[in-house]
Amino acid sequence: MKFSTPGPWLSDDGPDTDVVMSCRVRLARNIAGFPFVGRANDAQRREILRIAQQVVLSLDLADGMFWVDLSHSPARDRQLLMERHLISRHLAEAEFPRAVAVSGDETLSIMVNEEDHLRMQVLGPGIGLSDLMDRINEVDDAIESRLDFAFSQRWGYLTACPTNVGAGIRLSVMMHLPGLKLTGEIDRLRRAAKDLHLAVRGYYGEGSESAGDFYQVSNQITLGRSEQDLLAEFRDRILPQIIEYEQHARQMLVERNPTLLDDRINRAVGILRSAHLLGAEEAMKLLSRVRLGIRLKRLHGIDLNKVNHLLLQVQSAHLQQSIGADLNPDQRREARAKLVREALS
Amino acid sequence: MNPPKCDHCDEPAVVHEVTLKNGIKSEIHLCQEHAREAGVSMPTHQPINQLLSQFVISHSAKARAKSKKTCPGCGMTFGRFRQSGALGCADCYETFEQQLAPLIERAQNGATHHRGKTPVRAGSSVDRQLLITQLVKELDQAVGAEQYERAAQLRDRLRDLNPGTAGNGPGDRGRTASSETAPTDS
Numbered sequence: 037m038k039f040s041t042p043g044p045w046l047s048d049d050g051p052d053t054d055v056v057m058s059c060r061v062r063l064a065r066n067i068a069g070f071p072f073v074g075r076a077n078d079a080q081r082r083e084i085l086r087i088a089q090q091v092v093l094s095l096d097l098a099d100g101m102f103w104v105d106l107s108h109s110p111a112r113d114r115q116l117l118m119e120r121h122l123i124s125r126h127l128a129e130a131e132f133p134r135a136v137a138v139s140g141d142e143t144l145s146i147m148v149n150e151e152d153h154l155r156m157q158v159l160g161p162g163i164g165l166s167d168l169m170d171r172i173n174e175v176d177d178a179i180e181s182r183l184d185f186a187f188s189q190r191w192g193y194l195t196a197c198p199t200n201v202g203a204g205i206r207l208s209v210m211m212h213l214p215g216l217k218l219t220g221e222i223d224r225l226r227r228a229a230k231d232l233h234l235a236v237r238g239y240y241g242e243g244s245e246s247a248g249d250f251y252q253v254s255n256q257i258t259l260g261r262s263e264q265d266l267l268a269e270f271r272d273r274i275l276p277q278i279i280e281y282e283q284h285a286r287q288m289l290v291e292r293n294p295t296l297l298d299d300r301i302n303r304a305v306g307i308l309r310s311a312h313l314l315g316a317e318e319a320m321k322l323l324s325r326v327r328l329g330i331r332l333k334r335l336h337g338i339d340l341n342k343v344n345h346l347l348l349q350v351q352s353a354h355l356q357q358s359i360g361a362d363l364n365p366d367q368r369r370e371a372r373a374k375l376v377r378e379a380l381s
Numbered sequence: 382m383n384p385p386k387c388d389h390c391d392e393p394a395v396v397h398e399v400t401l402k403n404g405i406k407s408e409i410h411l412c413q414e415h416a417r418e419a420g421v422s423m424p425t426h427q428p429i430n431q432l433l434s435q436f437v438i439s440h441s442a443k444a445r446a447k448s449k450k451t452c453p454g455c456g457m458t459f460g461r462f463r464q465s466g467a468l469g470c471a472d473c474y475e476t477f478e479q480q481l482a483p484l485i486e487r488a489q490n491g492a493t494h495h496r497g498k499t500p501v502r503a504g505s506s507v508d509r510q511l512l513i514t515q516l517v518k519e520l521d522q523a524v525g526a527e528q529y530e531r532a533a534q535l536r537d538r539l540r541d542l543n544p545g546t547a548g549n550g551p552g553d554r555g556r557t558a559s560s561e562t563a564p565t566d567s
Binding site for chain 2: 066068070071072074075151173176177180181184185186187188189190191192193194196197198199201202203205233256257258259260261262263265266
């Protein structure tokens with residue numbers, strides 16, 4: 037599997053990309069008449085795959101739509117898809133019939149046999165949630181014209197986990213919050229998030245750690261509110277607060293502790309330009325500081341898009357794909373350091 | 382082993398406190414009502430997962446009594462759901478509705494009904510009438526039981542479904558809706 041471009045959601049062309057890197061809208065749907073994935077047997081899971089493949093590929097959902105049968109894909113390909121946020125870790129690592137359909141531009145992906153039969157998501161740069169909502173609705177309507185979804189008048193779209201029931205919608209944004217991290221305010225955000233019924237997760241979503249001060253923030257309420265209501269609250273009330281909170285933290289650092297700030301930023305550049313062994317997590321953390329430095333105009337001469345690109349390229353599957361070989365962990369650290377040194381020299 | 386009952390009544394205990402002092406162990410078990418009286422407050426904001434597992438655990442006595450019920454669609458039991466956190470099929474929502482409803486309500490900040498998108502296939506007039514009938518029944522029950530918050534939510538749902546049914550009095554809307562759309566079996 038080969039992707040020639042960085043994920044389109046990883047560009048700095050979207051609105052508000054200063055703090056919000058990318059956003060995503062995901063719908064959970066189940067096909068009526070089948071048990072949910074966790075309770076289905078492999079024959080039923082294969083039948084779900086067959087139906088989904090037939091419907092998804094026969095509809096004109098997007099240009100260059102392709103189908104990946106994950107049960108027969110090498111581990112590195114599955115990790116590559118996960119690093120590009122096209123499949124979840126759960127789907128990458130499961131051991132039963134499952135697949136993903138991805139649009140040519142990688143903005144649409146439809147996971148089959150994840151926790152629910154279908155998990156369809158659209159991704160975009162910056163904070164363009166409204167457009168994504170329109171897009172996912174088109175996809176949902178098109179698929180729904182061919183399939184009956186499990187739905188009840190009281191509970192709405194029925195999902196395997198009752199915490200997703202109702203609209204079955206997850207609005208999420210990937211936020212870069214180095215200011216809150218450096219000022220130690222990130223824990224306050226986590227506490228506030230609970231009051232706002234938000235989940236704050238790591239770089240790869242559920243069950244993952246934050247890497248390089250990147251956090252995925254998403255809604256937890258899915259019942260009793262229309263999709264448009266949920267979107268409006270998330271986009272107009274919640275996100276601006278978090279963005280302002282981060283920008284305030286960055287401003288505090290500039291005003292009250294510029295020496296510390298410059299030290300962290302330039303130390304990061306120093307290590308990235310001279311290290312000969314570099315772990316993925318360390319690379320993400322240092323690139324995050326560089327991104328902050330560029331955004332605060334305290335670093336010059338390093339291209340922001342190059343840094344964004346590196347955030348993806350330093351990850352294990354991408355690194356091995358660019359080298360064209362499987363590497364052991366030591367070889368990966370060496371290759372990663374070389375890649376970063378050359379890119380930033 | 383049966384779960385401990387409340388120290389003051391026969392209700393299952395949901396608050397448990399075990400203290401060790403000078404090597405002597407003492408235990409306190411309270412039901413929700415007596416815990417409230419004793420001033421033990423439950424934290425209001427918790428991660429959903431924690432909330433769900435606590436809620437499921439605290440209701441385990443009731444749940445156990447009902448857990449013999451098996452979903453006709455997939456053979457799932459509520460006990461198994463409690464362990465895995467995932468339901469087995471769409472029918473589970475109906476089979477375990479009584480146990481699931483309070484759990485979902487708490488996880489969803491008090492919401493009890495879907496108000497979002499409806500699939501075109503589910504929005505047929507027959508379904509709509511059935512839904513209205515059901516809502517009207519529930520509204521009557523809620524008003525009868527003086528559950529005004531729930532009644533207000535049901536009324537909102539009815540209004541969304543059919544603007545023509547909106548009256549002014551608390552009971553009027555329900556009756557208007559039932560007489561205009563689908564007769565109830567009262």
